[in-house]
Amino acid sequence: RMATAPSLAFLCIQSLKLELLRGDNPTPDVYELPSELLDGLVAHLPALALLNFQTHMPFKCWDNYESGDDCLTRGRKRARNDVIGESWKALFKLRWPELIHRVEPPADWQQLYLEKHLQNCVDEAAEVAMRPTFIGRISSISVSDKILRYICHEEHTNCQNCVCTQLSFHFQTFGPYLRCLRLLNVLCVTETCELLRTSKLQTLVLRWIRSEKHVEPLCKLLIQSRETLTSLEFIHCKLSSSSISAICASLHDKDIHTIGIQRFCIKTSSIDIDPLAAPSAFISFLNSVRSLHSLHFCDSHLDRHIARMVFFTLLDSSSNLSSLDLSDNNISGWLSTFSLRSVVGSLSSGKSLQSLCKLNLRESCTCSSSYARLGVS
Known part of the structure; x- marks a missing residue:
């Protein structure tokens, strides 16, 4: 039995898909296609081609394409308006079907797709960079075919001179859509800061x-991201006093107006701070960052002296902290010198802890008197 010949519409879509994948300047005629063919094209584009389609769309076409023709009914206008968003949602569902139901509406499917894609690229690059035989630049790491087949097209392995094989291309192209990132130590290098410059x-x-060799590039990234960064988390880390000082100094500059860190978390880690000589940048961070709402030091090998120093620094600060987590630390007896009078004095002067809604001391205070001092049964 002879195979059915492909339709003219199918051949047109395939040709335009390849042109859009090449990117730079797709022919303007593509945006003059009849709406049925244009919608069919959009619905069949892989992620890179769909992004290029949006990027190069003439300004005059946006209103027509998003709003539909004036003669269309309200329902059909909405269908035209949603076609690009639905295409991004379909691409997300195709690639990560197990995650589709975790996304709460309203959702920016384009941003979610490209952010998740970059995280996949970063995770894969970390695996390569951890190999003892790895020599070279992070940006030159090749992205695997199992990823490229989703971002370009399924026949990617047969594509000659594809521009999207290197990690650098993906950050240059999709970096502005990155909002959340998980990063392993092996990628905490200066080169990563360059890759994330548009993020x-x-x-x-x-x-x-x-290691200190990871902290210096990290601090560069923190300074670079200071205007937008609101949440910072450390997991399985070992942070010295100098590391904590450098990190806090990178997060907070009283002379620069930023959104500010709202959540700072160190968990399942080790913190080495001398409570009698705590880094001034750390104290300043606890004292002065009014944007800070959540502070977690869970399972971080805190001793009772550091816990007490943190608590009383916050007590005398002017932050708006609502959640403090000191759980899973060996800090029994940390409130042995706790004075209710000092708390009343701080509260009456309008200082911190008035906004504190949650204090987690699970597996930390083994002494019942510690809870009693806080008024906890």
Whole structure:
């Protein structure tokens, strides 16, 4: 039995798809196609081609394409308006079907797709960079075919001179859509700061930071992201006093107006701070960052002296902290010198802890008197 010959519309869509994948300047005629063919094209584009389609769309076409023709009914106008968003949603569902139901509406499917794609690229690059035999630049790491087949097209392995094989291309092209990122220590290098220059990071999660050589590039990234970063988390890290000082100094500059860190978390890690000589940048961070709402030091090998120093620094600060987590630390007896009078004095002067809604001391205060001092049964 002979195979059915492809339709003319199918051949047109395939040709235009390849042109859009090449990117630079797709022919303007593509935007003059009849609406049925144009919608069919959009519905069949892979992610890179769809992004190029949007990027190069003439300004005059946006209103027509998003709003539909004036003669259309309200329902059909909405269908035209949603076609690009639905295409991004379909691409997300095709690639990560197990995650589709976790996304709460309203959702920016384009941003979610490209952010998740970059995280996949970063995770894959970290695996390559951790190999003892790896020599070279992070930006030159090749992205695998199993990723490229989604971003370009399924026949990617047969494509000659594809522009999207290197990690650098993906950050140059999709970096502005990155808001949240998980980063392993092996990628905490100066080169990563360059890759992330166009990103507007809001949430950054660091894992296995255990050396000063990782902290310096990290601080550059924090300074670079200071205008947008609101959440910073460390997991499985070993942070010295100098590391904590450098990190806090990078997050806070009283002379620069930023959104400010709202959530600072160190968990399942180790913090080495002398409570009698705590870094001034750390104290300043606790004292002065009014944007800070959530502070977590859970399972971070805090001793009772550091816990007490943190608590009383916050007590005398002017922050708006609503959640403090000191759980899973060996800090029994940390409130042995706790004075209710000092708390009343701080509260009456309008200082912190008035906004505190949650204090987690699970597996930390083994002494019942500690809870009693806080009024906890």
